[in-house]
Amino acid sequence: MKVLIVGSGGREHAIAWRVSQSPLVEKIFCAPGNGGTEKENKCENIKIEKINELAEFAKKEEIKLTIVGPEAPLVDGIVDAFKENNLKIFGPSKKAAALEGSKIVAKDFMKKYGIKSAEYAVFYEREKALTYIEHCSYPTVIKADGLAAGKGVIICQNKKEAEEAINSFMLQDIFNGAGLKIVIEEFLEGVEASILSITDGNTIIPFISSKDHKQIFDGDKGPNTGGMGVIAPNPYCSEEVLNSFEKDILEPTLKGIKEEKMDYVGTIFFGLMITKKGVYLLEYNVRMGDPETQAVLSLMESDYAEIMLKALDNTLEECEIKWKQGSACCVTAVSEGYPGKYKKGLKITDMDKVENKIFIAGAQIKEEKLLTSGGRVLSVVSVGDSLEEAREKAYRDIEKVSFQGMYYRKDIGKIKSI
Numbered sequence: 275m276k277v278l279i280v281g282s283g284g285r286e287h288a289i290a291w292r293v294s295q296s297p298l299v300e301k302i303f304c305a306p307g308n309g310g311t312e313k314e315n316k317c318e319n320i321k322i323e324k325i326n327e328l329a330e331f332a333k334k335e336e337i338k339l340t341i342v343g344p345e346a347p348l349v350d351g352i353v354d355a356f357k358e359n360n361l362k363i364f365g366p367s368k369k370a371a372a373l374e375g376s377k378i379v380a381k382d383f384m385k386k387y388g389i390k391s392a393e394y395a396v397f398y399e400r401e402k403a404l405t406y407i408e409h410c411s412y413p414t415v416i417k418a419d420g421l422a423a424g425k426g427v428i429i430c431q432n433k434k435e436a437e438e439a440i441n442s443f444m445l446q447d448i449f450n451g452a453g454l455k456i457v458i459e460e461f462l463e464g465v466e467a468s469i470l471s472i473t474d475g476n477t478i479i480p481f482i483s484s485k486d487h488k489q490i491f492d493g494d495k496g497p498n499t500g501g502m503g504v505i506a507p508n509p510y511c512s513e514e515v516l517n518s519f520e521k522d523i524l525e526p527t528l529k530g531i532k533e534e535k536m537d538y539v540g541t542i543f544f545g546l547m548i549t550k551k552g553v554y555l556l557e558y559n560v561r562m563g564d565p566e567t568q569a570v571l572s573l574m575e576s577d578y579a580e581i582m583l584k585a586l587d588n589t590l591e592e593c594e595i596k597w598k599q600g601s602a603c604c605v606t607a608v609s610e611g612y613p614g615k616y617k618k619g620l621k622i623t624d625m626d627k628v629e630n631k632i633f634i635a636g637a638q639i640k641e642e643k644l645l646t647s648g649g650r651v652l653s654v655v656s657v658g659d660s661l662e663e664a665r666e667k668a669y670r671d672i673e674k675v676s677f678q679g680m681y682y683r684k685d686i687g688k689i690k691s692i
């Protein structure tokens with residue numbers, strides 16, 4: 275069959291690589307893809323981004339499976355548009371995608387279905403939010419309701435910081451509308467875990483757990499990024515943690531998906547906080563994580579394309595996903611200055627010296643050369659019998675690659691006790 279993958283990041287390169295290994299798959303179109311998908315087996319990049327044009331293309335090429343990488347087209351309703359054209363697409367409906375697209379929808383859903391999560395209050399008016407922060411406890415967490423490119427959550431240590439956050443969201447409108455409504459939430463302290471999962475609306479099967487490293491600097495210092503590296507499985511996800519996740523989060527989520535008739539076939543990604551008071555759900559994402567996907571799919575032994583087709587046929591219940599033993603470690607190299615301003619168009623060299631898999635995120639091929647085009651440029655992913663072995667292999671390799679100003683964290687997968 276022919277497959278279409280929507281998106282252009284490292285996540286989409288990893289999905290394309292994994293799906294290309296399926297004997298069911300003959301050809302993969304990546305819209306628009308990147309310098310990594312351009313060279314991947316069975317793949318071809320195409321320059322189409324608009325939803326209606328993608329649907330036209332899928333019809334013309336008789337695409338049998340479309341996979342959507344990022345959240346924005348899902349929230350915009352790409353799945354509904356494809357279904358209207360009788361096209362098979364793996365992803366949640368627009369209604370279900372609001373679990374990521376609106377923090378208010380997500381928090382109200384968590385409350386309605388008794389999902390273990392932080393206490394919260396919703397504000398539509400700035401004055402009421404300013405009154406609330408006079409008396410709330412600190413730190414407190416302020417979240418823009420809508421999509422804000424990963425920048426919509428601010429942890430405020432005191433009233434002054436909370437006031438600044440509220441004003442920038444609701445008065446200066448820095449997110450072009452996405453921050454005019456806000457959630458103010460109880461601060462939870464602990465370690466985070468990412469559980470990517472697949473659902474057909476009747477069953478949710480969690481993938482192997484993973485741990486992102488969100489801050490730019492070693493020791494979890496500095497501003498948040500899209501993710502600087504991942505290990506899988508997550509060493510903090512003990513059996514006890516996974517059991518409470520299933521009981522307090524996964525099961526009531528599935529009940530809610532069914533009762534709300536969400537029409538949810540796709541990825542559901544649980545962002546967890548493991549605290550001394552138990553396991554909490556911080557957020558839902560309705561797509562795979564980046565760079566979680568790069569590590570998690572490197573451990574997947576089953577045929578990912580086949581699993582997605584099973585979800586589309588509503589037969590996930592009979593499906594067992596197999597995982598490799600051992601650990602994966604993904605280290606992400608970024609451009610100097612990221613997550614602030616950075617240069618583009620820098621030549622990446624010595625990729626051929628790397629023994630493990632490289633996933634390209636922000637880089638494109640121009641005149642036979644691979645040039646940087648984004649903040650997060652590439653990731654090296656290695657698999658080892660132990661986490662230590664996986665780390666060593668990934669770090670040995672990433673040192674070989676270079677571009678001007680290349681930076682990566684040196685402590686991905688170094689585990690502290692809670």
Ligand code: AMP
Nearest residue numbers: 392415427459460461462463545556557
């Ligand atoms: P979210 O988009 O809701 O996952 O928030 C982004 C990041 O902000 C999370 O990955 C956490 O690091 C942090 N965060 C969100 N909510 C909370 C909370 N209630 N307590 C502590 N940290 C949080």
Ligand code: GLY
Nearest residue numbers: 500501563564565
């Ligand atoms: N790496 C976190 C995310 O994809 O949301």
